[in-house]
Amino acid sequence: MSLVPAAERTASPEPGAEESCRVRGVVVRRVEQVSGSFLRLVFGPESPGDELPFPVLGADQWFRLFIPHGGAHDAELLPPWGGAAGWYLRWQRLPEESRAVIRNYTVRAIRGGEGPDWEFDVDFVLHRDAAGALEGIAARWAAGASPGDRAAVLGQGTIFTRLCDPCRVLAVCDETGLPGLEAILAGLPEGVTADVIAEVPTASDERSLPGAASVTWAPRDRGLGWEAALAAAVGRTGSDSVYAVGGNELALGARRMAREAGFDDERITFCSYWRAQRERRARR
Numbered sequence: 019m020s021l022v023p024a025a026e027r028t029a030s031p032e033p034g035a036e037e038s039c040r041v042r043g044v045v046v047r048r049v050e051q052v053s054g055s056f057l058r059l060v061f062g063p064e065s066p067g068d069e070l071p072f073p074v075l076g077a078d079q080w081f082r083l084f085i086p087h088g089g090a091h092d093a094e095l096l097p098p099w100g101g102a103a104g105w106y107l108r109w110q111r112l113p114e115e116s117r118a119v120i121r122n123y124t125v126r127a128i129r130g131g132e133g134p135d136w137e138f139d140v141d142f143v144l145h146r147d148a149a150g151a152l153e154g155i156a157a158r159w160a161a162g163a164s165p166g167d168r169a170a171v172l173g174q175g176t177i178f179t180r181l182c183d184p185c186r187v188l189a190v191c192d193e194t195g196l197p198g199l200e201a202i203l204a205g206l207p208e209g210v211t212a213d214v215i216a217e218v219p220t221a222s223d224e225r226s227l228p229g230a231a232s233v234t235w236a237p238r239d240r241g242l243g244w245e246a247a248l249a250a251a252v253g254r255t256g257s258d259s260v261y262a263v264g265g266n267e268l269a270l271g272a273r274r275m276a277r278e279a280g281f282d283d284e285r286i287t288f289c290s291y292w293r294a295q296r297e298r299r300a301r302r
Contacts, residue, residue, distance in 0.1 A: 042071035072173020078198030195263035203229030
């Protein structure tokens with residue numbers, strides 16, 4: 019499939035992010051294959067004593083990732099070093115032929131955030147075209163990453179919010195929204211229940227999701243998709259709210275279906291991570 023990244027996520031940085039977040043360097047510590055479509059990079063401090071590059075916010079915490087121009091592992095890393103305020107303008111002023119590539123990612127997990135030996139996980143989706151070649155600069159960079167490779171990050175905020183307590187959430191995602199949803203499930207407070215619908219490329223990408231009351235997998239290699247699963251679930255789960263993240267088609271489509279099922283806008287949280295070219299639908 020051919021992917022066109024969404025320009026920006028809709029959420030705003032958390033209060034205080036401008037003061038507490040800066041563009042900071044990190045290095046790859048480990049590379050782990052999660053499944054056929056998911057690769058996990060574990061990032062750690064660039065130098066001993068470096069602090070965690072963003073405050074620990076929990077849930078689906080997201081950040082800007084800066085990798086070398088063109089995703090080349092032997093290229094200089096040239097991000098817009100400095101504070102969160104004005105980072106994009108600084109990036110625009112860098113030489114176009116060598117400035118860092120920017121992508122948005124979600125933190126899968128953080129360990130040791132209060133100490134000097136912290137690390138955090140980021141899951142990359144390995145999208146492939148019809149011929150099986152990897153698509154996307156960030157995916158190709160991740161697939162070729164080795165311990166010691168440098169990157170930079172800028173913390174942003176979170177998207178998921180609990181709308182009532184106790185609460186039962188119907189969560190819908192594709193593979194790009196799954197890592198963030200896993201982080202949400204891992205930190206659900208007592209009294210909050212989540213039913214999950216997850217569309218993934220293949221059945222081999224299915225996994226245990228601790229914290230979910232129920233999980234409906236929709237692997238595309240079996241001709242399944244999120245739409246039918248959501249249509250079957252939206253009226254029978256007793257959900258108080260709907261949370262939808264992933265491709266533009268999923269985010270907007272799930273919002274529309276939730277509205278048609280009687281959910282008002284204040285009970286729907288949605289976010290588009292990327293947009294697909296038109297032929298993607300035909301390839302399913």
